[in-house]
Amino acid sequence: MPTLLIRNATIVPDPANPEAACLPGYSVLVEGETISAIVPDADAPTTADEVIEAHGRLLMPGNICAHTHFYGAFARGMAIPGPPPRDFPEILRRLWWALDKALSLEDVRLSALVCLADAIRHGTTTLIDHHASPNAIDGSLSVIAEAVETAGVRACLCYEVSDRDGRDKALAGIAENVRWIRESRQRGSTRLAGTFGLHAAMTLSDATLERAVAEAQSLGVGFHIHAAEGPADQEHSLATYGERVIERLHRLGVLGPQTIVAHAITIDAWEMGLLRETDTWVTHQPRSNMNNAVGVADIPTMLRGNMRVGLGNDGFAFDMFEEMKTAYLLHKVHRLDPRVMNGYEVMRLAYTNNAALAGRFFPRPIGRVAVGAFADLILLDYAPYTPLTAGNVPWHILFGIRGSHVTHTIVGGRVLMAERQLRTLDEAAIAAEARTRAPEVWQRFETFSRYT
Known part of the structure; x- marks a missing residue:
């Protein structure tokens, strides 16, 4: 040894x-x-x-990132054709849902390596990733896993199932989650794990969610899903289903102690109560929420109620110290109260709660020197x-x-x-290869952005 x-x-x-x-x-x-x-x-x-x-x-x-997206690395410096997006749904349609379509399996590998090098350099050692590549679904999580193994960090992976690209790709996403969860268990690695990815309530039909819930229950796993990330998700849920996002996810069996709900910004008191009662995890991504202008999650109230709340980066740079600083400042200015979100509450998000969440996926304690x-x-x-x-x-x-x-x-x-x-990654070589591939990805992105 x-x-x-x-x-x-x-x-x-x-x-x-x-x-x-x-x-x-x-x-x-x-x-x-x-x-x-x-x-x-x-x-x-x-x-x-x-x-x-x-x-x-x-x-x-080492720092833990409770919600991230390796697939987004090629967005850095990329221009979005046309006028600036006016709201979050436009950001999704014109940026992320065009970029994910532009990725091949080789792009998926390289995008992951770029993020992993950044994580190592800034002291982030465990990451919970949420992946999308609609034109390269099959085997995509194994490609990311190989990058994780090469880098040497610890990661939990999933594929974000969505109906936005049609029924066949939704089913392929479900199959990729099932395949990877089984593979990760067979590998027996203490540095790789799997959960069941779902994109967001507003891009998933009841039928698709019911299918995903059945598969996840058969495997004994929970979910990793975006929910209530701004007003659009709530508006869609109320208009389409006559119920709020968290209520709908609860009805369909998505919530629970193994499930991660990313963002939870536009929830009301009853939805917060459901998340608390079901021991569902919530992750907070303050830099992303500010960038997308989607609002501020009521994290101080969640912490007051001893809810399970962790800290992620939503694909921003992997310096989690910066995410901590943003969380510390954002809630003060939002509440106009310098007493809100004190230093220990931020540490609770970043260390105590993130370590407890990581403990759902890995077999020994993480997040403390003990x-x-x-x-x-x-x-x-x-x-x-x-x-x-x-x-x-x-x-x-x-x-x-x-x-x-x-x-x-x-x-x-x-x-x-x-x-x-x-030691494990050649950062300069990865960056050089990414600079070579980025123009090709961007060209495909522009094609997809016209039709998204």
Whole structure:
């Protein structure tokens, strides 16, 4: 069993726990994938298969992204033909539903690699992805899985089933979820998992949802779906079904403790109650919500009710420290109250709740530096110029730490980046290949955007 020793670190074991004292001058021993000892440097072993000298750097849990889209990497810098989209439905039709059609399986692989390199560089070690490629459905999740395996991170994958491209592709999406869930179990990897993807309530008929629910129940899994991401989803549900989005999903059996509802912005008190009563997970993506001008989810109220709420990025850059900062600021200005969404509440989203959500898919604890937990760790060269204590860690993270401070990224005891040099991926080669392929993707995108 390979061993890794990290010496002379300042350990921040759990940023969300005000009782978890910071530990300067400590060492962490990793055996295989798991942390086996956390001891003062004087008590640390003298040898290991690999030794990292931390030189007093911060050692923290790797960050977790609870909702993302690897397939969107080629959108960066891409122009949308015509005038700017005026609302979220236009953004969907003219950007995302044209881009996903433009992707081949090779584009899917490369788009994932671009995102995974960004994640490693910024200390994001576990990702829950939500994929779409309507013209390259079959096998798409295995292609992403191979990219994940190469990169060395931890990921839960699914395919977003939708009726927007016709019945045959909806059925193909269902089949891809079923195939991948079975394959992920057969692989027996501790770094890959599967759940059942659904696009959004407004692009799914009752018949398709009933078919998906039957398949998911036979496999014992939940769902990963966008819901109430702005007014359009609610308006469609009320006009078409005479009920609100969350009520409809509940009626059809989609909600539950294994299901992730991304966004949940335009929900009312009764819908929030249903999400709470069913122990359904909600993920918050503040940067995306601001960019799409779809509103602000009532995350402070959800947290007050001890709902299961995590933090994702919806495909934005994989510096989760930036997502934390945005969550901290957005709710203050929205409520006109600087007391709203305090630092520990943000840490609760990003660390406590994200780790609990990841625990639904992976077999050992993630998201804290503790004996017995997966050794998913990051080192940062953040040098605070004020005291760093258990009682002020959140504000060092929110006002001081950035993804650019990450020097080492470790997943399951494997060093994926050391001294800011990626070990598992050739970042320059990936970027060069992406620059070559992007014009072809963009050309296909322009063709599809005329008909979407």
